[in-house]
Each structure stands twice: as structure tokens, then as C-alpha cells.
Amino acid sequence: MIEVRNLTKKYGDKVAVNNISFKVEKGEILGFLGPNGAGKSTTMNMLTGYISSTAGQVLIDGTDILEDPKKAKANIGYLPEIPPLYIDMTVDAYLSFMYDLKKCKLPRKAHIKDVCNLCKIEDVRGRLIKNLSKGYRQRVGLAQALINNPPVLILDEPTVGLDPNQIIEIRTLIKKLGKRHTVILSSHILPEIQAVCDRIIIINRGEVAADGTADEIAKNITNKHKMTLRIEGPTHTADDKKLIAGAIRNLAGVKYVRADMEREKGIYDYDVETDGKTDVRRAINKLCNEKGWNILMLQLSDLTLEDIFLKITMDEGFDRNEISGRKSKPKISIKAGENGKLRAEQEADEPETFGEDMTDEDTAAEEEAVSEEETAGEAETADGEESAAENEESNGGEE
Ligand code: ADP
Numbered sequence: 075m076i077e078v079r080n081l082t083k084k085y086g087d088k089v090a091v092n093n094i095s096f097k098v099e100k101g102e103i104l105g106f107l108g109p110n111g112a113g114k115s116t117t118m119n120m121l122t123g124y125i126s127s128t129a130g131q132v133l134i135d136g137t138d139i140l141e142d143p144k145k146a147k148a149n150i151g152y153l154p155e156i157p158p159l160y161i162d163m164t165v166d167a168y169l170s171f172m173y174d175l176k177k178c179k180l181p182r183k184a185h186i187k188d189v190c191n192l193c194k195i196e197d198v199r200g201r202l203i204k205n206l207s208k209g210y211r212q213r214v215g216l217a218q219a220l221i222n223n224p225p226v227l228i229l230d231e232p233t234v235g236l237d238p239n240q241i242i243e244i245r246t247l248i249k250k251l252g253k254r255h256t257v258i259l260s261s262h263i264l265p266e267i268q269a270v271c272d273r274i275i276i277i278n279r280g281e282v283a284a285d286g287t288a289d290e291i292a293k294n295i296t297n298k299h300k301m302t303l304r305i306e307g308p309t310h311t312a313d314d315k316k317l318i319a320g321a322i323r324n325l326a327g328v329k330y331v332r333a334d335m336e337r338e339k340g341i342y343d344y345d346v347e348t349d350g351k352t353d354v355r356r357a358i359n360k361l362c363n364e365k366g367w368n369i370l371m372l373q374l375s376d377l378t379l380e381d382i383f384l385k386i387t388m389d390e391g392f393d394r395n396e397i398s399g400r401k402s403k404p405k406i407s408i409k410a411g412e413n414g415k416l417r418a419e420q421e422a423d424e425p426e427t428f429g430e431d432m433t434d435e436d437t438a439a440e441e442e443a444v445s446e447e448e449t450a451g452e453a454e455t456a457d458g459e460e461s462a463a464e465n466e467e468s469n470g471g472e473e
Pocket residue numbers: 085088089090108109110111112113114115116117
């Protein structure tokens with residue numbers, strides 16, 4: 075239904091969208107997930123023919139948006155980031171105006187009524203848009219996108235600035251619309267995309283960083299073959315590290331072992347990476363039994379989609395090939411921000427690695443960790459500022 079081929083947008087020297095390609099099948103709800111400034115709005119503006127692309131092509135149901143914009147646009151309902159509302163009009167007058175603008179042929183009265191019903195704005199049809207709350211305005215924006223019943227809906231951050239109840243309402247509505255329309259929805263909020271979308275494209279710095287269902291994306295990057303162990307050795311000194319890590323390294327299927335921090339007195343953690351095919355947990359258990367060592371903890375380091383999103387979007391040195399699986403060599407590094415919000419865990423001792431595949435870079439990456447709470451807090455602050463600003467202008471609503 076929608077095909078995007080090597081789409082690029084430059085603003086002067088700045089590349090806002092860099093050579094992105096994807097397809098959206100009929101009936102799909104695609105989530106466009108990315109932090110502020112990632113290039114979501116720019117992409118959506120190109121998809122809808124709102125702005126032209128620097129290079130690349132957009133096909134809507136086979137029609138090039140720039141070659142035959144009239145035909146292509148007839149298939150699209152667009153809710154831009156800032157809804158194009160004429161605030162001095164009543165809702166009714168505005169929707170009727172949009173009906174004319176879109177040269178809609180559906181029976182006017184019945185169609186507008188249907189749309190108002192769907193968007194739950196029936197009770198404000200006679201009111202001036204400027205007197206509506208942000209939530210109602212957003213629904214009016216959605217209603218104008220639905221006029222003429224377009225097969226494709228493109229919604230740019232439709233829930234920004236709404237309160238939690240309004241967000242749930244809009245999400246429910248979008249899900250409902252997804253049954254009859256192909257929908258692309260953008261957001262910088264992961265749970266929102268997860269709640270609504272069949273498929274997710276993570277966009278970062280103008281590039282597609284991941285594409286697939288939440289499960290697929292998580293599976294592609296998740297390090298199922300990695301685990302952390304805490305083992306109590308015989309001497310309770312640093313000598314244990316070498317002994318234990320060396321023994322684990324010798325097990326079949328183990329690719330490398332890194333002795334980590336002293337987490338309890340005289341007891342160390344070990345990061346173990348396997349070849350991805352062998353489940354080495356039993357062998358490790360057997361080894362420890364035989365040697366008389368105690369396993370105090372075994373943790374598989376699976377990544378959630380949230381971890382992945384944070385890694386992609388917070389990370390300076392992120393290599394997107396890791397996600398698409400095009401390169402085998404991981405190169406994730408999460409850096410501590412200036413404000414210290416991203417925290418690297420402090421090493422008590424120099425880490426020791428056992429295995430041929432580790433480079434300094436890898437080691438550095440492994441040692442750093444992100445505190446989810448803290449990064450989530452950061453995102454919230456950004457949101458908070460945004461909605462505070464928006465609330466200011468939409469004060470005086472009736473909700
Ligand atoms: P998002 O919607 O994901 O927050 P945008 O598509 O709005 O991101 O912006 C992507 C990048 O392009 C940002 O760095 C933004 O500053 C830049 N940008 C967007 N619009 C313009 C413009 N009209 N002129 C110059 N730069 C722009």
C-alpha cells in the first residue's frame with residue numbers, strides 16, 4: 075500500500091532523513107518510533123507530499139506522490155504534528171470545509187456525522203475550535219484526516235500533549251481505525267507504539283535502525299547467548315577470578331568469559347558469552363559442583379524492546395548493523411551523559427577477559443550500563459516540558 079524507496083531529505087547541509095526504505099502492507103498499523111529530532115515528521119511530511127524529498131521515492135498504492143500528487147493524496151488522510159485547524163471555525167463548519175477541499179463524494183451530512191461519531195466529537199460540533207481542549211482539538215484533527223474515508227492514515231504523534239485518559243481514548247480509536255485503514259503512527263513513546271502497532275520501525279538520526287514486530291526486533295538483538303554468573307570460589311581472593319573464568323572458558327560452546335566486579339566480599343561476577351547454539355548452563359553447574367564452587371546467581375541477559383530502544387537512541391557509538399544482524403560483531407556502547415544521567419558502573423578491579431574475541435572496545439562497552447529509571451526520568455522531563463508548553467496554549471478547555 076505504501077512503498078518508500080531510498081528516501082532522503084536534506085535541509086541545507088543537515089541530513090534529516092537518510093536513505094530510508096520500507097513497505098507498509100494493506101491493513102497494517104505501523105509504528106514509527108524515534109526520539110525527538112529523529113526524522114519522523116520529516117518522513118511523514120514526505121510520505122504525504124507535504125514537503126518534497128531530496129532524493130528517493132514514495133509510492134501510495136502504486137502512485138508516486140510527486141508525479142501524481144492528486145491521485146496519491148486522495149488515498150491519504152494526514153494528521154500532522156500540529157493539526158491544521160482553523161480555530162475561528164466551528165467544528166461543523168471546519169469539517170464541511172475539509173469535505174469540500176477534499177472533493178468528497180460521500181453523502182455530506184451522513185459522512186460528517188459518521189466521522190464525528192467515530193472521533194467522539196458529536197457533542198462539540200457547534201463549538202468554535204479555539205474553545206476546545208487539546209484532546210478535542212486532536213480528535214477534530216483526526217476527523218479531518220478521516221474525511222473522504224482514505225485507505226491510508228498517517229498520524230504524527232497523535233497523543234502528544236494529551237492527558238492519560240485522552241491518550242487511552244485516542245489509542246483505542248486508532249486501533250479501531252486500523253481495522254479499516256492502513257495506518258502509520260509516529261511516537262517517541264515506546265509503550266504507546268507497543269500498545270497500538272503490529273509492526274515497528276525504529277528511526278534514529280534519520281535512519282531506520284530496526285524494522286519488525288516487537289518480538290522480531292527483540293529477538294534480533296537480544297543477547298540470549300549471554301549470561302552473568304556469580305560464583306563463590308575456593309579462596310575468596312582475586313585468585314578465584316582467573317581460576318573460575320579460565321575453567322568456564324574451557325567448556326564447549328563458551329566464546330569468552332569476563333571476570334567482573336566483586337559483588338560480594340571475595341565473590342565475583344562473570345559475564346559469559348556462548349556461541350549462541352550451546353546451552354552451557356548445565357555444564358557450568360556440573361563444573362562448579364565438581365570443583366566445590368557455589369553458584370550464587372545465574373542470569374540470562376535478555377534485552378527488552380525498551381533496552382533496545384534506549385540503546386539505539388541514547389547511544390553515540392551505536393552500530394545499527396547489530397540490529398539488522400548484518401554484522402556479527404557487536405559494538406554497543408552506552409556512554410555516560412554530561413549530566414551523569416547515564417551511568418557507567420564502577421569497576422572495583424581491572425576486568426580480566428578470557429577469550430580471543432574481546433577487544434578493548436567490546437570490554438569498554440560491556441562494562442557500561444544504563445540505568446533505565448534514570449533515562450526514563452530524562453524522557454519524562456522532556457515530555458513534561460513539551461506538554462507544559464502545550465497545556466499553556468490549550469488552557470480553558472471544557473474537558
Ligand atoms: P521528529 O519528528 O522525529 O522529532 P523531525 O523530522 O521534525 O524529527 O526533524 C528531524 C531533523 O530535521 C531535526 O534535526 C530537525 O531539527 C531538522 N529539521 C526539521 N525540519 C526542518 C526545517 N524545516 N529546516 C531545517 N531543519 C529541520
